[in-house]
Every structure is written in structure tokens, then in C-alpha cells.
Amino acid sequence: MVRQLSKAQRQARLVELLQENPFTTDEELAKYFNVSIQTIRLDRMEMAIPELRQRLKQVAEQTFAKVRSISGGELVGELLELELGQHATSVMEVTSDMVAEKSKVCRGDYIFSQANTLAVALIDADVVLTGSARIRYRRPVYLNEKIVARAVLARKKTNKYLVKVVSKVGAEEVFVAKFVVVAR
Template sequence: MPKRERQRQLEISLEQNPFLTDEELSKQFKVSVQTIRLDRLECGIPELRERLKTVAARTMEAEVKSLQSDEIIGEIVDIVLDKRAVSIFDVTDDHVFRRSGIARGHHLFAQANSLAVAVLDDDLALTVTSDLHFLKPVRSGDRVIARAIVDKERSNNKRTFVDVISTVENETVFTGEFQMYQTTDHSGREI
């Protein structure tokens, strides 16, 4: 196998499995450990420990991100329980279709839906039905601001209606009407 091709394969191997030591690689490619070291040097591939360090660093970051983004998609910036709430969601490359660069619908839905759940002062609010309108495409880099308002007129003690309007730079990109089910009895409360 020619040198160029081996180096290409090496990069692929390490991308798939950064845990390989030079010795393991030398066996895989049937060359000496020194050759592997020279290859890594030429390709600018760091040693095992450095690779693990960066991979591990990625995890820590990702875990912090996913921790906060699991409960609520987006960040809640204002909330008055049982009345209204606002959340901000920054769209990144992770959220868009690669070909078109347009955000996948389920991320906008997730922001709106989790905001609708959060605005209800209930241990357990579930979505029953919802009616969605995706009005304008949202792209990577856009900051989506979702505003949820509890519609008290149409709500009763088991069903609550929450309207969510999401905007990017004051233009409405998404609207959702959520009919929510609440377990606890709210009839005794102030409405």
C-alpha cells in the first residue's frame, strides 16, 4: 500500500476509533510503529492521550447542553405560571436540513411544546392535541423567540389551551395551539 493511501486510511481509522494506539495501528497497517508516528506527524494527528482528551471534552460540553435542553428546549427567559412564558432557542447547524439549511420542524415544535408544558403550574401537564403552522423557514443562526399564552376563556379544570407564537426578528415563523391535559384539580384556585 502506498504511503498516501495509508495516511488516508489512518485518518479514517482514527476518526472512527480514536482509541487506537500507535502499536495497534502498526499491526493494522503492517508497518513499524515509527512509520505510524511519522504518518501522524505529517497528518497533524495528535497522540492517543490528546485525542481522548478532546473527545472527552466534547462529551462534557454535550452533556451540559443536553442536560438543559432535555427538560426544556430553548431557554426560558420569562414565565408567569398559568399565564404566559417566553423562551429563546438559538438555531445551529445541528437543527437544520443539510441540503436546504432550513430548520427541521420538530425543533420548533419541541420549543413550543416544552414551553406550553412549562407554563402550566402542574406536576404533570400532557399535550392532547395541537394545531401547528410553520409559516416561514427558519435557518441556522436564527434566534427563535417563543411566546406562550394560556387561553383562560377556553380552558376548564381538565383542559387548558395554550397558544404559542414563535418569531425570528419580529416575524412570525411558527404558531401552535396546544390543548393540554392537567392532572391536578385547578378549580379551587384563582383563575
């Protein structure tokens, strides 16, 4: 939260903030500026900044063009950034169909799929298969939380790659995985 700014100051800062992190929500911006969500929406409309979902989609489409190993629709989550053979990041929002009815938490297989498809997308090869993995769920993830997964290439040995993935909600780790993936 910052001290109350003039409208012009706020709108200028809003543009800066969204350039730094295009995935900041209207709610987060409203808190930051200590104004209502409606004010943020009006600011965005005046400055022709699309809503979060649209911004995500734009970034995801541009970034996805770099991927070699998997086809559109197979990646679980939206790709935020990718440097082939180095690192990649995706975001997945937990929707009601992903929540287990009995436990009311996000199903583990969705969290796994986000990380696994990201680890595969990272590899600079056309055909990539998962060989093995060690995974750990650190805390339950709830409805509407956004899981940001970051995959980093840790080691490469001929056609075998060790990829580490850390998935977070905000600053909190919710899932970690080490994948061995194989290019064929």
C-alpha cells in the same frame, strides 16, 4: 443607530439598554451606537457585564426555578420569563445540528419542540400531557437565527388548558401553534 456619544454616555446607555432587554447582542449594540463590536466588548468588560450567552443562562436558571411540570434539560430552548398559568417566553438559537442537510433550514420538529415544551412548562401542575395541537410554519428559519417563542394561556376548563404559542425571529412570525394540554 444614535449619534456618536462620549464613552461615558455610551456606557451609561448600554447599561440601560441591557436592563430593558438583556438579550440584545453585541452586534445589535454596535449597530445602535455606530461603533465596532470590539468597542462594545471592551465596554462590557470595563463594566463587568457578562456576554450574552452568560446573561441568558443566568435569567434561564432563575426563571426555571418556577416551573413545575417539566425537569431541567427537558425544555427545548432557554426560558426567558414565566408566570405560571399565564405566559412564558423562551429563546432558541438555530445551531448547525438543527439544520436539515438537504433543505438548509431549521428542522420543523425542533421548532415544534420549543413551542410544545414551553406550553407544558406554563401550566401550574406537576404532571402535564399534550392532548392535541394545530400548528403552522409561516416561513423557514435559518442557521444562527434566534427563535423567540411566547406562550399564553388562552382558556382553562377544569384540567384542560388551551395554550397559544407564537414563535418569532425578530418581528417576524415563523410558527404558530394552539396546544390543548391536560393536567393529570
